[in-house]
Amino acid sequence: MTERTNDMTAVDAAHGTAQALAQGARFIALFVETGSTGAQSVTYVLDEARKLSRRTGTLTAAALPSLKVPAAGWAEREARDRFGLRFDRDVGARLIPPLDAEALLASASPEVSSVLYGPIRSGIVESAQWVVQTVGEDFVHVAPSMFYKRRGVEERFVGCTLDDGAFVAEFCSGATALSHACAYARAVETATGSEVPLRARAARSMLVEFERIHQHLDALAKLAEDGSLLVGSMQLFAAKERVHRLLAESTGSRFGRGVVKPGGLRADAFASLAEVCVRLLDEVEAQTRSVVEALFASQSLLDRLIGTGRLTPKNVVAFGGVGPVARGSGVRCDARAIDGALFTSLTGDEVLEEGTDAAARALVRRTEIRDSFRLIRNALDAAPSGAWCADVPDVDGCGIARVESPQGELVYAVRVLGGRLPCVRLRSASYANWPLFQTTLPGNIFTDFSFIDHSFGLLQAEVDR
Amino acid sequence: MNGWILRGLRGGILTTRYPQEVPSMPSLYRGRVLALEASPEAQNQGASACLTGAIAPGPAIAAIDERRCFQCGECVRRAPEAFAMRNDIEVAQPAKLLPTGCRFGRSIHVRHVDAGSDASCEQELAAIFNPYYDANRLGVFLTASPRRADILLVTGVVAEPMKEPLQRVYAAMPLPKRVVAVGTAACSGGLFAHSACVAGPVDTVLPVDVYLPGAPPPPLAILYAILLAAGRLQPSEVGR
Missing domain, CATH: 1.10.645.10 (Cytochrome-c3 Hydrogenase, chain B)
Incomplete structure (x- = not known):
């Protein structure tokens, strides 16, 4: 969010962001601001040369160009699921609310063993779910399915x-x-x-x-x-x-x-x-x-x-x-x-x-x-x-x-x-770190899961929010 | 490994003697708001500061819905003549008079479900097993299976996608069973009582036996709530 002093559209903002990313900026967030008629503007937040920078644009009827970088993956999916933003490509499976078990397991191939781990797990842990696919001891693929405990924190500020x-x-x-x-x-x-x-x-x-x-x-x-x-x-x-x-x-x-x-x-x-x-x-x-x-x-x-x-x-x-x-x-x-x-x-x-x-x-x-x-x-x-x-x-x-x-x-x-x-x-x-979690798992075995989980030390509440 | 045990021995006994002795909390600690006799203006001033509508002004004294209060202390700051903060620890309330005796007379196995917490309730819940509180000495054990659980501890307001998983856990527990709503959000929804994302407080989904307000409730308050739910302790008067 920033003062809309210029007439930049959301598409312009996305293009500017893509250029900055190509020059080495770090993607931080895609914030959607809503008004009485729904989503009105988007703000891309970047870290450029270790300074926060932002590009805000008014939403128009045009589809937003997807940034096509992994860092923006969740942000784009959330913008689509929560605010109905349209992108110029399929940005991925639904993030919020979480998909049901059948939809999650449909993508699994029959050769691997697929387990839905969560949302309620043993011990005193926050609720979150993973689709865990293993062959024997080895992880083949692990995909998070989160946002089970979204309470509407951002909405509560209003x-x-x-x-x-x-x-x-x-x-x-x-x-x-x-x-x-x-x-x-x-x-x-x-x-x-x-x-x-x-x-x-x-x-x-x-x-x-x-x-x-x-x-x-x-x-x-x-x-x-x-x-x-x-x-x-x-x-x-x-x-x-x-x-x-x-x-x-x-x-x-x-x-x-x-x-x-x-x-x-x-x-x-x-x-x-x-x-x-x-x-x-x-x-x-x-x-x-x-x-x-x-x-x-x-x-x-x-x-x-x-x-x-x-x-x-x-x-x-x-x-x-x-x-x-x-x-x-x-x-x-x-x-x-x-x-x-x-x-x-x-x-x-x-x-x-x-x-x-x-x-x-x-x-x-x-x-x-x-x-x-x-x-x-x-x-x-x-x-x-x-x-x-x-x-x-x-x-x-x-x-x-x-x-x-x-x-x-x-x-x-x-x-x-x-x-x-x-x-x-x-x-x-x-929120920034969860998508990284699954990249660490291939090559590890099932019993490594909790070690890696706790070495990340993340909180679910501030993700689902 | 031997080093760890020696370290532990050198540290001495840290563990509280609760419930035989009730340790006092720091004087600043915000445990519970008490209403005082005050003018309607003062009561209203406090009530208007409350984000969860926990305060209902009365003719002489305001009524406080403790299940909604998250101890922010704004009412006390705005109207100190009408409200006071106490450092109480035994703040859990039974929904009704629970039968006492030996139904859970020996060990108590507890199961935890996070229905939509803010992550602090989990850490306080885990803390009841640390050396300062050592819930095991009271026969309280954490179980991973609802089949072996006597008491279900639910944290957080029930977010819509958690409603069904929570109901399934409750259904899987054998009788007799008890449910404790841990934290203000679990008791009443707290700040999120009217959120479009939530199904409601825990008692809209399950029958709750003990309400434990707090944001988050500290480990001793959780121990009290568990012992209360198990019928091992009687509800205490304010300021025991």
Whole structure:
């Protein structure tokens, strides 16, 4: 979404986007804006030379040229299924709502064994489905069939006040509520030209880094559990619990909900964080680092992860992968190192691993946990004083912003009109990364599935939304 | 492996003694909103801030529908004379008085289904098995099969495509069985109660025995809800 000052049509925007992609830009999102008469305009969001760029065009009767790149595959299918957009080619099977079992299995050949895995699976997991085709132990083909739990989050924003919108963003993905609230707030602040006080930025930065720590610990604990390292898994879950308790003491919510809003914060979270960190941070950090290091000294688990679920850098680039998943294959994409820094940026020391496998993705998380504690201490030491919230100017506009969530780059686009939200769109890191998942499976065996799944560490809620 | 066990031993016992002892939550923790006697104006001010319509102003005191409340705290911020936040943990409510006794007197096997959650309920649910809470010590076990399940824990508002899978899981469970709606979205739909994408809260699809509001409910609140559903605990008074 952007101001429609020019007369660009959606077709022009698509052509411009295709040209930029050919010159090496990374596809991020295709956002469709609706009005009273249905879909009205489209906005292509790209990363060009590590800057967010966008091309907006008004929809006409003409079919949109498909971008024909894997990264835009889901975005185009979703635009067709949710908003009725027409493309100049068949962009693929229906994405939303999910196809029924018969339609999914119809494409399977009789030589291979096809299993529908999901949407309800064993254990405590989010609902999603895969069509898994195997010959003996080996994967032949795995196709996701998701969007079983779409609740209409983007639709729920419509008509909300700017402050209330932050609560809706938190419900998009409760496990990473802070990243979502921050990305939403930054988009609104961009749209309205708000200045956020330093104290609020420092608190947001600390909160998002705590969120990164608990989500990375969650992913590592599940990997340890997959590898039957149950004692290690429990100790990692205990480390995660300590972070939730720290957040509960300082924000009133174990996931830091209800703190961030456009313009700053709902309460002086910096003061409460500083007070709680004085008491707890040293201990939480020491215990977290010690258990994470013990995990990476467990050779039996590492052996299981090395070589499992290889993800080629070529595929990461083609599918526009982000987050620890991309960095585990050596692809730079940390929004904190560029324009997505909430307080202090990473200044170029993005964590990269070259292993391309589940072990590499786990190693990225290990180093990022260490860096997150460092960023938290940077913000604590800076201790900016003054206001923790500023008024959001009552102006209309559009804004796009991104935040590095634990799963990777999270992008929000908002339109603000008369202090309300007529349209909000988002592209989560999990949405960008799921299509990559299936590229890692051929060559692996059935029992590798959960290792690869947990090495990706994605959330279904922010995909289905 | 030996290293891990030694590490664990050095760490000492982390596990809570709940339900024998109820640990107190941090004073800032937002567990439950309490209505106070206040003027209608103050009550209205709080009610107008509520995104889920959980507050119904009354002559002297507002009625709060806890199943709709997601503890954002906006009513308390806008009208502190009419509403207060409490750090309560035992916030689950039985749908009706459940029979107590030995029907689930020994081990309790629980099955989880995500019907449309925001991903945080799952992580809190998984946390009841971490060393701080250790649900196994209370005889609570997670089962992968509905055939062995006594209690079904449903998270999230029921998204339309999840309605049928959820019904099939319930049908596959043997009697006697209980259903716990875990989280405000499961109890009432929360923010998504009127969404065109959802079938409705869990009780529009299955008979719910225990409602557990929270966004998300913390592990102790989940343990309480499970013990309540199993008839091991009686509903507690506010502020036990």
